[in-house]
Amino acid sequence: MNNWFKQNGIHLAIIGIFFAISFVYFTPAFKGKALGESDVTRAQSTQKEIMDYHEKDTTILWTNQVLGGMPTFQLWAHYPGNITTHIIDVLKKVFPNPIDTVLLLLLGSYLLFCVLKLNPWLAAAGAIAFTFSSYNFILMLAGHSNQVFAIAFFAPILAGIILALRGKYLLGAALTALFLALEIRANHVQMTYYLLLAIVILVLVELYHAYKAKTLASFGKALAYLAVGTLLAIAVNASMLWSTYDYGKDTIRGQSNLTQNTKQPSNGLPRDYAYEYSQGIGECLTFLIPNAYGGYTGNAPGEGSNVAKALVSNNVDPTQAETFAQQFSLYWGDKPFTVGPNYYGAVIFFLFVFGLIIVRSQVKWWLVGAIVLSVVLSFGRNLSFVSDIFFNYFPLYNKFRAVDSFLAIAMLCVPVLALLAVNEVATTTDRAPLFKKLLIALYITGGLCLVIIILPDLFLPFKNATNQTIQQQLTQAFKGNTDAANAVMAGLTQDRVSVARADAARSLVFVLLAFALLWAFIKQKLNTTLVSVAFLAIILVDLWSVDKRYLKDESFIDKQDAQAPKPRDIDMLIMRDKDPDYRVFDTTQPILQDAVTPYFHKAISGYTAARLKRFDELIDNQLSKSINQDVLDMLNVKYILTADEKNQGSISMHANNTACGHAWFVKTVKFAPNADEEMQAISSFDPSDEAIVDKQYSTLIDEKQNSLDTLGKIDLVSYNPDHMVYQSGSTTQEIAIFSEIYYNKGWKMYIDGVEKPYFRADYVLRAAQIPVGNHKIEFIFHPTSYYAGEKISFASSILLVLLLGGALFMETKKKQPVATPAKK
Template sequence: MHFDLKKDILPHVLGILVFYLIVLFYFSPAVFDGKIIFQYDILQWEGAAKEILDHRAETGEEALWTNRLFGGMPAYLVSFEVPGDITNFITKILTPGLPHPINSLFFGMIAMYILLLSFKVRPAFSVAAAIAFAFNTFHIISLDAGHNAKIWAICLIPLILAGIHLAFDGKKILGLALFAFGLLLQLKFNHLQITYYTVIIVLIYGLGRMLQSIRENGLPDFGKTMAILLIGLLIAVGGNLSRFLTVLEYGKYSTRGTTNLSSQEASQDGLDKDYAFNWSQGKLETLTLLVPNLYGPGSTKPFPKDPETERVLRSNNIDVAQVKDNIDYARKYWGDQPGTGGPIYGSAIMLFLFVLGILYAPKPYKGVFIAIALTGIILAWGKNLQGLNYFLFDYLPGYNKFRAVTMALSMSLFAIPLLGALGLEYLFRGQEEKQAIKSLGIAFGLTGGLALLFWLFAGAFSLRAPFDDNFPEWLVEALKEDRKAILKASAIKSFLLILAAAALIWAAVTQKIQTSILGIGLAILVTFDLWFINKLFLQEDDFQNNPSEQFFAKTPADESILRDQDYFRVLNINNPFNDARTSYYFNSVGGYHGAKIKRYQELIENALNPEIQDFIAKAQEGDFNWLGLNILNMLNTKYIMAGRAENAVFVNPEANGPAWFPQEIIPVQSNDEEMETLRNTDTKTKATVNDNEFSRVNSGSGMVTLSNYSPSKLEYEVQAEKGGLLVFSEIYYPKGWVATVNDQEVAIIRVNYLLRGIEVPDGNSTVKMSFEPGSYYNTKALVVIFQYLSVLLLLGSIVLTLRKSKGNGEA
């Protein structure tokens, strides 16, 4: 098999080397010093996953349930592995020497490079577009926050589309293999919102190909390609079947599912609109794609030296140090969102090339990628385009399960460099020089000209933020001056970058430089642009030797509670339902997770939060009303933690314990009635059971002890003076939990709105509860089979393609 080293191999090797070096040196503290990015969300995940990770390390088994957060919940969306899963090994092989999660950006560059090659864009032009796609600010800000799975899922989109495009372009086996492999990995990272956006991208592309097939009388071949890609879909889903089915099963019972209370305003299936659309991008804010600091550099980023605000404060004899934090927060971001880590930006040069793509790319591709870019922008506007986006939220299948709609801009950040590279490629395919220069001028005028207008008329923006209402007008005017300075500096930078890119392209069009030099120049400009703006969001200080060691260092309060070896839960009253640090050491009433069990969320809103607030108010007056903690007691909350000091730990003597016999069973007819009854019921002596869902049960009496515990298996010794209902301080989940009494399976009923209960006979008995979901156990072997099939298919297709290329005399 003969290859021309200079033409067929060297450009790709150099391109991949450039990608590797960018990641290597930008993230040098992680690569060379072994430091880790301080990612708040990842630290929260580590706290939530601690019990699962420890169980896996100690036993080699999966803990499919964890009791460390929100009283207990399935582990599927916390930490989940399938024995024999090879996807982690694959990602390490494909990103040699680069640690997780920064290896995602390297792979994203390669994936976009492959996609552009599949569209026959020359390597010299593909490199710059690949850098812009993977190295954009959205990814860097997401890395800083700890949204690692999201970045990986986005970076796999180009590989998925490359497979689809190659399949439609005649390379069906290679296309099938790439599509199946890319989707297999994306589903592995289990970020369903990005997969949803991927589906939208694929549907838009597929619609474009279908229309083209209709025009060219090629529908039969379109149908064959679709059938082949369906095989790839089955392989990818098969390789993630356990993940897919468990999450699908859990979705109905999570906060993404239908409410159980008719009294709830958000009675529809899915999330509440206000929650889902809280982070919606302003319409003009979309122009941060061109001028990144149009609305400021983000809520938490540094401000220029010697700002006007500080000068004005000093002139009014105000100590700057005393108000610095408030002033800094106020002047950094002035857009429509509650706050932001930074602007969404993928280089102004790419927006300039995107306009060239509109002018030059082939019509079928042009329409497809314009549509994808616009769709991402419109969805990201969220509540700022209520008529359309609320309609989609209500009627588009599955769309109401997702929040943070600004994430839809990942579609735009994918389409813009892709169409830009296509435009650049077709500009140099036989276009006469005069027309090319004219088109270049149009693209420059629309993008560089707009950036220049922002620089000239920066003062025309309101430059006011909601926070400004807290300040006197003289201070607001100073803040506005600082904001204008930031906007102007950003606008002129974008103008100069576009000017430099346009000059390079003009030089290549007029044959003053080679297109390879143009490609190198554009890659350098894009890297320079994104490197320095990204440094605002991920700096040297964000890398630490061991952030988790510091974050989870035991406090005196932790040490105090850890001396107790009993089974109980802890309530940390400091922001309990957005904190997983407590979960690192203890079974927690609270936690940190975006998809709690729906019934638990309803309990928090309707009973638990009011109970906690009432308790705190009375405790501050010296009245520790432990008997009034009906909900916390039934959750076996033995400790309440109010701070880090040892004397900030309070022992609840009235916690119900792991299990108990209620003296009275209160029948209820609905979830609403049960919730209301529960709030005013002594849960130690009484229990509610919904008669419409479960058979009548009798009360019993006796003693219960928890004799053996693991996350997914609990064993109790029961001494029943009188057989009857036994209530457990464990969260009810209808799929997977199996209970036995003396090795005979018995039904689990829901008690007290969300606890488990069973009936036990008179006398001594052993009760076992184990979590054995069929969605996992019935599919885990298939997962491994399909994963190996995907890898073998990819390797085989590459060999077949190379042989075919040799036979045809192709490169």
């Protein structure tokens, strides 16, 4: 045991440093505070009903709380058969958010750097460089916790793959299986997809070198082991993946139902929507200079700004001028909104450029290929002739939006190549030729900084498409005085130049520090350990100080304030209604961004990027341009909230007396030949009297025996989101319409305990033919994808544990010293 501690003492010390760094940076989290992210608040609104049932130890797979009703697979679902669920639960119970994610980022990337055979201190510097890249912290601040959680497993997955490719087949496959299973469980398919593309490049590079070295047999063996590990990771997540696959075909990422009057493509996301967040080509300068493009959208000119001075010079009161200046943004990139720039660190960027010149490892070409691919595809609409090839022809690529997030791959690969450069110096015996190459890296990175310091507007305009609109608004505000408007805009440009120049000077200082360290190292004035520790320190200082501009102590708030929106008086009034399944429509909230109404009521609004396509089409055609009262009635919208015309800022509540209720019998059925006709038909109809049904369901309706019993009734008698029970009574056979959203992959209908067919009516609702008499009608959500998938996940989890145990046993056995026979 003592030998083990001696052998691993440095690793344990570094892990201790990682814990200390996390504690210091995230002290508020250890004090019980939480990040007040807007996206987390929106997630909580969509998960409210799910969590209420989960607290009662009940798992529900359907919720009626958001967008009329939808499966919970992409909102929150429990997968107890999956071992990674329990690993993640333990992490989240032990460490407060987001410290669990930060530690995973640090430890996972440390493993990768160690696998690449860097010394522990240099590996620690690399881990800090990757973890503290500003994008990770911006994601945490914005509430994209699943995305950064998925990014945390990039490095250890690559570590496992590299181990297998270097001959440690069983250990590499086992680690790949474990971390890939965790990556998949993080449930951010877009990040996993981008990682897969990077892995494809790695495999192709390794294949080329195996062919050149005539080692194709060992390469094939490694691939076989990795294939088994990959299949096991997929099987561990069978329940989640199967359910997501089934559901995905019916979401906005699936095939369109309409061919007319639709903004959606026939399959996948709209191109403009997918490219909405595209990285500006010039904006890549922020990798080196964080405020080159002004920082973040909310970054306003500070006190004494040039904007304020220009306003004062045009007879605006100084106090008002300072206030008005806060409405301007220093960010001038093309993104509609950004929480902060992608900053890899001036030290890291300098080392990266140096690494491009001197690193000889075959890993370099994989890193360069992955970086080029991720950067080029992050440009989206700004380099559309390349992006469109992937969007139009690569499987699944058109399912993802915010293509600038592809930079997560470069965010890992850039520090890897940067630290490999330092390692190259450490392992080179003749260092003298390296100095000239070091100067080239200094001229490139330092030169860029100097250009922004001395001639910032030589290459950068410090303007974007919104400048003209702002200038027109200013001209109107100054009553046609264009000179005054021009002066204010010139002041804004000067303020943008100032922050870019200041950060360029800052980055230059760090570049010179890194250059000085490497110069001393090349001249053998410092040893490897001292240089490694020094780089760890300056990389941490560099990135820490920029991260604190965005994710700072003030970003944390008391948990009770972060947990949920506060109910309004109108919400309290509506909640007195004990009806278990009515809906509310708040017209004062954006229907697809509403984070308030779904938290307190069952709503037809809400936010999720994986909403049902049919309901999205219904919103677009019946509720966005103008509100169709017939559609509100069929959705059982019992309360409508509108802005109070008399009291500005107040909300009025109107009870909808024509709401159809939970279920009702209709007199007539009209068949529509296709989805377009069905949508057109519900634009004007009486939902309480007639049903619009696609003709594909005509065989499920016996119109000859159908008639309306005016005294017949059908009532909801028991409510559970995935188990609805109704009681019907009629003297004739009836067509019943249920105000619940139709989804045929899991919902089953039973009449008196016997499964019966049901169909879709009114474009999005459930319907069924109900026989004569009194009957108990049940709708039960029991998707095969989840329940059969859970069994596969459980069996595969056992296999994963056995594989890990076997790999660790074999590695331990290899390291045990072989006893030599005593001499006679």
